[in-house]
Amino acid sequence: MLKVGIIGGGGYTAGELIRILQYHPEVEISFVQSASQAGKYVHDTHDDLIGECDLKFSAELSTDVDALFLCMGHGQSPAFMAQNNIPDKVAVIDLGNDYRLEESWVYGLPELNRAAIQQSKRIANPGCFATAIQLGLLPLAQEGLLGEDVHINAITGSTGAGQAPSPNTHFSWRASNLSVYKAFNHQHLAEIRRSLVQAQTNFVGDLNFIPLRGDFTRGIFATLYLECDLNETELHALYSQTYATEPFTHVTTANPHLKQVVNTNKCLVHVEKHGNKAFIISAIDNLTKGASGQAVQNLNLIFGLPEKTGLNLKSLAF
Template identity: 60%
Template sequence: MKINIGIIGGAGYTGGELLRILLNHPQANISFVNSKSQAGKPVYHTHGDLLGETELTFADEQDFSKADVLFLCSGHNESKKFLAANVIPESVKIIDLSTDFRDESEGFVYGLPELQREKIKTANKIANPGCFATSIELALLPLAQAGLLKDDVHVSAITGSTGAGQSLSATTHFSWRNNNISIYKAFTHQHLKEINQSLQALQADFGKAINFIPYRGNFTRGIMANVYTKFDGTIQEAQELYKAYYAAHPFTHVSEASEIDLKQVVNTNKCILHLEKHGDNLLISSVIDNLTKGASGQAVQNMNLIFGLDETTGLKLKPVGF
């Protein structure tokens, strides 16, 4: 059975990644891809990596009856406007990649499979998690499930330039970003709300501070989040806890190597975690690709779960290691 797919806002980074994955997904049929700015143009004119992969053309209009699932890839606050302006048949599943419904309002389910896979399977509307949120939540969920988040959490995380989206700004120009690094939204990043929500879903009494310092990196793809908090157990106990939590989750892996790096996950739907014990602190390093596990890959993982497919279908992607 083919899944008929509609994409709204297909000209941006997440739309391009979604197309790349779905064009090679054995059960996917892309019925239409919408872009107001690129309507009438071949998809490969915008996404040059898709030259020779598809003859799809961006459309301005869309026939929702042709879709089993609708991916919303427009900017934040645009999904609410789109859904308010259009009547979507109840039979069409919706997967939103913006921040608009991550509080699980209006019937949306928060789409982090490692947190609530069974709930996702029966959902009609999915709010795809944020990229920083995904990397940080995966670093902390095993502790929350065990009720072991007893102190403040400290996070230092760096993201590639694609995390800012395709629209140009002063901090996304190559001449500014290259050979440069900066922090932004220290302690106030918008993903903190969904991170707290997810942790409290497993540990209801968690109310400590999450001290989050986000960095802009001078590379294009990937997130490394270094997270530490107090932990009374040994490193062996921590590793056992994390391996047990993620044993049934195919994309999240605990590495016992001396270190991990971004090239292990870029271009994949993986999250790799690394644990170290320093005094009373447990340091959890978490690496993901912000455009795949942090966005479009996770959206396809959610689609697979909704339609009863193995969640790895179309997502067995190899990293570019060198």
């Protein structure tokens, strides 16, 4: 059994990670650290886990584990790594954004960096928007088909803003509402561009990204379009071939919807051709494939387990 620890156990991504790892057949959760909640039962905070998880939050860090998941707020991981002597043999998977552009950490998008992930013990888990958008564009990038501009519109659920209360996550504001935020300058753009340039070194085009807040809790639904010379048959063949052996990224000829992916580690991708433009839909759950599920997928890769281990999760459907 792999022994794992979770640092920063009180938030949404940590809660989702605990839910997945509780039923991972090859994992034992050694501790869940939270300085602010030490001594409390985990199910007091993540109350759906009552009757399933008897762990208490710990104030202490232990390095007597095979892997650590960092679920702290953005900006906190470098200080944690500097203040704690984490042995090189302990795998560290950071779910924050601090190491996504660091050369010394492997960017943990399996569909792009699987071989490197398998050889590393320092993984920067991708952002949620970044995951959906990259998976929508990677087949084109790998064939050198990205042109000057890519236009992206993507909507996310309220859990993407984290568990700390804020005016734009309050139910009275969020319900029956819709708004744009961080248009053209979202923090995930840098990691998206880095991956696209890794796949297509001559890509210098603009990523015109308009993120939206949705009035639902989970999921990301991204629509993208760009000029492309391939016809629809060629587009579908390219995407199907690229993702044919991927365990979680699936190309569908049917128009996808969000409930197909919520509560799963799947990404559904759909492609069409309209005039001279390729139109792409990419849908994921921001808390699973966009965060904790992908982190477990990376854990499986690091330790040589089948990627789907512990991740056979059922969508909500209704």
